[in-house]
Every structure is written in C-alpha cells, then in structure tokens.
Amino acid sequence: MRKSIWIVLILLVTACGPAVETAVSSATSDSAESAAAPGMGRMGMGGMGGGMMARHQAPVPEEYAGMTNPVPADEESLARGAEVYGRLCATCHGDGGMGDGPSAVNLDPAPAPIAHTSQMLGDDYLFWRVTEGGHDFETAMPSWEAALDEQERWDVINYVQALGSGAVVPGQMMGGAMFDPAAEAAQQAEMLAQGVEQGVITQEQADTFATVHGEMDGWMVANSDTMQGSMGQMQQTILDDLVAAGSITQEQADAFNTVHDLLMAAGLMQ
Ligand code: HEC
Incomplete structure (x- = not known):
C-alpha cells in the first residue's frame, strides 16, 4: 500500500516536472493577484520596490488587455x-x-x-x-x-x-531627476553583485543575466510600439523571440528565468 503511494507520487512528480517549473515562474503573478486582495496590498514581493515587482507581474485585466495606443506620439x-x-x-x-x-x-x-x-x-x-x-x-x-x-x-x-x-526635454516646475540609463545599469550591476555576495547566484549566472537583460532592452526599444501586457506577461514572449532570432540560446533564456526567480525570492529585485 505504502509503496504504491510512493510510486504514484514519484510518477506524478516526474510527469509534472516542466509544469512544476512553470508554476514556479508564474507564481509571481499569482502572488500579484493575491496582493490585490483587500487588506493584502502590502504583501507582494517585499524588497526595495514596495511591491512594484508584484504590480509589474500582475496580468492586465481583460477589459484593457490587448489595447494599443491609438494616438500617434506626434x-x-x-x-x-x-x-x-x-x-x-x-x-x-x-x-x-x-x-x-x-x-x-x-x-x-x-x-x-x-x-x-x-x-x-x-x-x-x-x-x-x-x-x-x-x-x-x-x-x-x-x-x-x-x-x-x-x-x-x-x-x-x-x-x-x-x-x-529622451524624445522630449522635461519641464522645470517640480524638480527631480531625469531618466539616466547609465544610473539604471549601475543599479542593476549593484543588484547582481549583491546577489553574488549573498550567495544567491553565481558570478556566471549574474553575467548571463546581464547579457540577456541587455538583449531584452534592445528588443523593447525595437518593439516599443507593439508591446502589450505587464512585464510578467511579456518576459517569456521576449525570451522566446530572442531565442528564435538566435540572439540568445535557450540555455541563456532558462538561466535568465532562474536568476530572475532567485533574485526575486531573495528580495533583491526591484
Ligand atoms: C498623488 C501622487 C500621484 C499622482 C498625482 C500621480 N501618480 Fe502615478 N503613481 C503614484 C504612485 C504612488 C505610484 C506607484 C504605485 C502604483 O503603481 O499604484 C504610481 C504609479 C503610476 C503608474 C504605474 C507605473 C508602473 O511602473 O507600474 C503610472 C503609469 C502612473 N503612475 C502614471 C501617472 C500619470 C500619467 C499621472 C498624471 C495623470 C500620475 N501618475 C499621477 C502616485 C501618483
């Protein structure tokens, strides 16, 4: 009796291998949904972003999903x-x-x-x-x-x-910084360095993450007019596209997802 339960369990786990992985990477959007539940607004991913990551992983509600800007940015x-x-x-x-x-x-x-x-x-x-x-x-x-x-x-x-x-010059009424890609890159490097230092990821994983992230940035610039969804919804599409185009390998895409989840679980991702 006992033995057969174990066999069933093992079979289940084996059969669900890839599904379990998917569940782990989509767990973020699940928690984003629960973060939206009343009284749970502060759950999210914690960390420095005050739950920004959770909002960015949340699926766009049906009545908005798929909308594209009908007004040309003239x-x-x-x-x-x-x-x-x-x-x-x-x-x-x-x-x-x-x-x-x-x-x-x-x-x-x-x-x-x-x-x-x-x-x-x-x-x-x-x-x-x-x-x-x-x-x-x-x-x-x-x-x-x-x-x-x-x-x-x-x-x-x-x-x-x-x-x-950078297509417009900011106004000068309220003050505040301008978007600075160099500062952004420095912040990301700092996050990866912390991940390595804390033993969350290896240096090699950090390097792969930075490489893939760079390719993703390029993809987003090239596709800025047609992007749809939250980051959580777009991430896999972008990775698949980059693999199909030969810009990155499937291994690099998988490594990116792994590092992404590890950094998020460690509260290092903004
Ligand atoms: C009272 C302060 C306040 C004002 C005024 C305000 N916002 Fe926000 N906005 C926030 C805060 C706080 C957040 C972060 C929390 C969130 O995403 O709900 C935010 C988030 C956003 C986001 C989501 C960005 C992301 O990365 O998820 C957008 C888009 C946005 N604001 C656009 C605007 C626009 C456009 C206006 C003016 C029409 C505006 N906001 C006015 C406080 C404000």
Whole structure:
C-alpha cells in the first residue's frame, strides 16, 4: 500500500516536472493577484520596490488587455501630454518622471519611475494603471478616469514614454531627476553583485543575466510600439523571440528565468 503511494507520487512528480517549473515562474503573478486582495496590498514581493515587482507581474485585466495606443506620439500629442503631465502628474512623479516630485516624500509605495518603467510595459498595462490608478493595489496613485478623457490619457502616456526615451526635454516646475540609463545599469550591476555576495547566484549566472537583460532592452526599444501586457506577461514572449532570432540560446533564456526567480525570492529585485 505504502509503496504504491510512493510510486504514484514519484510518477506524478516526474510527469509534472516542466509544469512544476512553470508554476514556479508564474507564481509571481499569482502572488500579484493575491496582493490585490483587500487588506493584502502590502504583501507582494517585499524588497526595495514596495511591491512594484508584484504590480509589474500582475496580468492586465481583460477589459484593457490587448489595447494599443491609438494616438500617434506626434508633436501635438506630446504637447497635450506635457500640459497634462505638468498639471497633474509631476507633483508626484517629478518633472523627469523618475518618481521624485515634491509630493512623493511621504508616499509608500513611492510613485513609480514611470519614465523608465513605461519603456518596459505594454500600452494596455499603462492605460489600465492611468485609468484606474492604485485602486487594485491600495496605493496613492489616483484614478484619472473621470478627470481625463481617453485621448488625454493616451497623450500623457505618449509623453511619459517620450520622457524615458529622451524624445522630449522635461519641464522645470517640480524638480527631480531625469531618466539616466547609465544610473539604471549601475543599479542593476549593484543588484547582481549583491546577489553574488549573498550567495544567491553565481558570478556566471549574474553575467548571463546581464547579457540577456541587455538583449531584452534592445528588443523593447525595437518593439516599443507593439508591446502589450505587464512585464510578467511579456518576459517569456521576449525570451522566446530572442531565442528564435538566435540572439540568445535557450540555455541563456532558462538561466535568465532562474536568476530572475532567485533574485526575486531573495528580495533583491526591484
Ligand atoms: C498623488 C501622487 C500621484 C499622482 C498625482 C500621480 N501618480 Fe502615478 N503613481 C503614484 C504612485 C504612488 C505610484 C506607484 C504605485 C502604483 O503603481 O499604484 C504610481 C504609479 C503610476 C503608474 C504605474 C507605473 C508602473 O511602473 O507600474 C503610472 C503609469 C502612473 N503612475 C502614471 C501617472 C500619470 C500619467 C499621472 C498624471 C495623470 C500620475 N501618475 C499621477 C502616485 C501618483
């Protein structure tokens, strides 16, 4: 009797091998969902990001999923977006969109560095978050559904993305830093160094992660007009694309996921 239970168990585990792995890597979006449950807003991934990672892993709700920005990011849209941004967003997100406006001081979680994060998130995710604000996550991010019509929301999304790509010069009203890719790279290097130092990952894993991350950044720049979903939803698509294009190997893609999960579990990932 006992023996047969063990055999069944072993068979199950063997058969579920790949499924278990998938479950582990998608566990992040599960916890993002539970983070959205009432009273559990602070669960998330912990760590330095105040749960930002959990929000970035959350699946985009059905009514927004698949939306793409219908407003071209031309001069007019950027001008309208700049006006909205300066009037309604800069006080928290800062002139440069790095989350460091004067009203950010007492907010926990802090306003997101949207100039940067908007480069890595789908239009549908951004439209959802601007429309509904922090409602699902119990954060101070206001909902703009009533104050801004749809075009104004897309205009301001165009503007925020342009802040991050360097296509516009930030205003000078609220102060704050500009998105600086070099600073971002330094921060990532620091995170990996900490991971190695704490024995969470090996140096080789850190190097592979940095290489793959660089390729992913390139992919996001090249595909910025068609990106959809949260980072959690996009990660595997991007990796698969890069493997198919021969930019990275399947082993590198797998290693990236492993390191990603390890760093997240250790609370090192922002
Ligand atoms: C009262 C302060 C405040 C104001 C004003 C504000 N935000 Fe936010 N915003 C936040 C906070 C705090 C977060 C981080 C928590 C979250 O994602 O819910 C955030 C997050 C976001 C995100 C999600 C980014 C990500 O990486 O997940 C977007 C997009 C965003 N804000 C856009 C805007 C826009 C556009 C405006 C102006 C129309 C605006 N915000 C005004 C506080 C603010």
